[in-house]
Amino acid sequence: MADLTVTATPIPGLLLLALPVHGDNRGWFKENWQRAKMTALGLPDFGPVQNNVSYNASVGATRGFHAEPWDKYVSVAAGKIFGAWVDLREGPTFGTVFTTVMGPDAAVFVPRGVGNAFQTLEQGTVYSYLVNEHWSAEAKADYLFVNLADEQLAVDWPLPLVDAEMSQADRDHRRLAEVRPMPAKPVVIVGGNGQVGRALRRRLPGAVATDRSTLDLTDPDSVAAYPWREVGAIVNAAAWTAVDAAETPDGRRDCWRANVDGIAALVRVAAEHRLPLVHLSSDYVFDGTAEWHTEDEPLSPLGVYGQTKAAGDVLVGTLPEHWVLRTSWVIGDGGNFVRTMASLADRGVAPSVVDDQWGRLTFADDLARAVEHLLTTRPAPGVYNVSCDGPVQSWAEIAAAVYAARGKDPAVITPVSTETYGAGKALAPRPRHSALDLTKIIASGFAPADGPAALADYLAALD
CATH class of the missing domain: 2.60.120.10 (Jelly Rolls)
Known part of the structure; x- marks a missing residue:
C-alpha cells in the first residue's frame, strides 16, 4: 500500500x-x-x-x-x-x-x-x-x-x-x-485613493482599486454587493487614521466602525471566498516601551486608534491565508511630515520638533513593494514588520536631515519633548519607540530600502 x-x-x-x-x-x-x-x-x-x-x-x-x-x-x-x-x-x-x-x-x-x-x-x-x-x-x-x-x-x-x-x-x-486564455483574478486594493493605495496602484497595475464610492466597508450593503467571486486577493489599505480625532466621542465611534467593524466584514468575505488578505497595520498597536518591536510582541495600544488597529490585526489573524503588514511613520503622496519639513525649510521657518519619539520612516512605494513581495512569494501566514532599514532616529533628527538636504541650517530646529510639544493641544498618546525589527521579512526574501537613501530620493523627487 x-x-x-x-x-x-x-x-x-x-x-x-x-x-x-x-x-x-x-x-x-x-x-x-x-x-x-x-x-x-x-x-x-x-x-x-x-x-x-x-x-x-x-x-x-x-x-x-x-x-x-x-x-x-x-x-x-x-x-x-x-x-x-x-x-x-x-x-x-x-x-x-x-x-x-x-x-x-x-x-x-x-x-x-x-x-x-x-x-x-x-x-x-x-x-x-x-x-x-x-x-x-x-x-x-x-x-x-x-x-x-x-x-x-x-x-x-x-x-x-x-x-x-x-x-x-x-x-x-x-x-x-x-481559445481565449482564462485571466487570473485581479487583486482588489481597498482604499485605493490613499497615499499607500496610490503606491499600490503603481506597483500592481492589474489590480482593481476601490474607494468608498465603490466599496464602503462600513456599509453592509456595499460589502454584500461587491463582486467578490471575481477577486483573486485583497489588499486592505483603508483605515481611519485621524489619530487625534479618534480620541473624541464621535471620532472614537467612527474609528471603531472603520477599523474594526469594517475589517470584520472584510474578514468574513475573505473567509467565504477563500481569498488571501494583506492587511496594513501600525506601530500604534504597541505602547512604545520596548526599543524594538518584533512580530510576536504582545499588543499594548495606548489610544483609540491603536486599539482599533490591534483589534483588526486579531480579526485578520483568523484567516488561513493572511499577512498583517505592520509598519511605521508612512510617507507617500499628499501631506506628510517630510513634505511639511521641506516646505518649512524652503520658507525659512524655524520649527520645534519632537525629539523623544524614535523610529524609522516607511515610504509608501517601499510598502507597496513589500505587499507585492508577499502576494508573489506567499510566505507563511502571519505578521510581518516593514519599514526602512538603517538608523533609528527621532522626528527632530529626521527634520534636521530634511533641512540639510534643502540646503538649510539644521541648527534652526528646536528639539522639544512630547509633553512640551503637546501642551495645550488635544493629542492622542503616541508610542515613544516605534522601531520595528525587520528580521522576519528580510528572511522571507524582501530587502527593505535604506532609510537615509530613500529620504534623499523622496526629497529629490519633490523638486
Whole structure:
C-alpha cells in the first residue's frame, strides 16, 4: 500500500495524489479527501462545497476538455480512467498537457482555468469530484472548452476518439488556437485613493482599486454587493487614521466602525471566498516601551486608534491565508511630515520638533513593494514588520536631515519633548519607540530600502 503523497506536475498548481487503499476480503477503503493530512503535504485548503459523481457504463466514455472558473478535486470511486489536463490560463504554460492513468488509488487537484478530460478504461467507472463553488447557470458563461482531438495538444487517447462514447458538444468544441486564455483574478486594493493605495496602484497595475464610492466597508450593503467571486486577493489599505480625532466621542465611534467593524466584514468575505488578505497595520498597536518591536510582541495600544488597529490585526489573524503588514511613520503622496519639513525649510521657518519619539520612516512605494513581495512569494501566514532599514532616529533628527538636504541650517530646529510639544493641544498618546525589527521579512526574501537613501530620493523627487 502506497503512502499518501502529493506530487507536482508540469502544469503549475495541478497536483497528483497517491492515495493509500486498504483492502481485505470485503473490498477496500480509502480516505478520499482528508483535509489535515493533504494540506500538510501542500494541497491548497480549497474549501469544497459540492460533490459531483459521474457514472460511466461503458469502456471509452470520454468527457472534456472543460475548464471551470473554480478549483476541483478529481478521484475515481470505481474502475479506471485515462485522465488528461491542459492549462488554459494566461501565461507561459498555456497549452501545457499532463496525462495519467487513475484508479481508486489516485486523485488530482485541478486549479481554476485548467481544462479537465477523461476516458474510461473499465466498465462501470465512477468518477467523482469536489468543487469549491456551487454550480450556477451564470458561472457557465465563464467556462472554457477545447476540442479533445486538438492537433496541438496531441493527446494519445487509449481508444481513438472516433470510436469513443462522446457528446456532440464535446466533439464540436473549438481548437486551442481559438481559445481565449482564462485571466487570473485581479487583486482588489481597498482604499485605493490613499497615499499607500496610490503606491499600490503603481506597483500592481492589474489590480482593481476601490474607494468608498465603490466599496464602503462600513456599509453592509456595499460589502454584500461587491463582486467578490471575481477577486483573486485583497489588499486592505483603508483605515481611519485621524489619530487625534479618534480620541473624541464621535471620532472614537467612527474609528471603531472603520477599523474594526469594517475589517470584520472584510474578514468574513475573505473567509467565504477563500481569498488571501494583506492587511496594513501600525506601530500604534504597541505602547512604545520596548526599543524594538518584533512580530510576536504582545499588543499594548495606548489610544483609540491603536486599539482599533490591534483589534483588526486579531480579526485578520483568523484567516488561513493572511499577512498583517505592520509598519511605521508612512510617507507617500499628499501631506506628510517630510513634505511639511521641506516646505518649512524652503520658507525659512524655524520649527520645534519632537525629539523623544524614535523610529524609522516607511515610504509608501517601499510598502507597496513589500505587499507585492508577499502576494508573489506567499510566505507563511502571519505578521510581518516593514519599514526602512538603517538608523533609528527621532522626528527632530529626521527634520534636521530634511533641512540639510534643502540646503538649510539644521541648527534652526528646536528639539522639544512630547509633553512640551503637546501642551495645550488635544493629542492622542503616541508610542515613544516605534522601531520595528525587520528580521522576519528580510528572511522571507524582501530587502527593505535604506532609510537615509530613500529620504534623499523622496526629497529629490519633490523638486
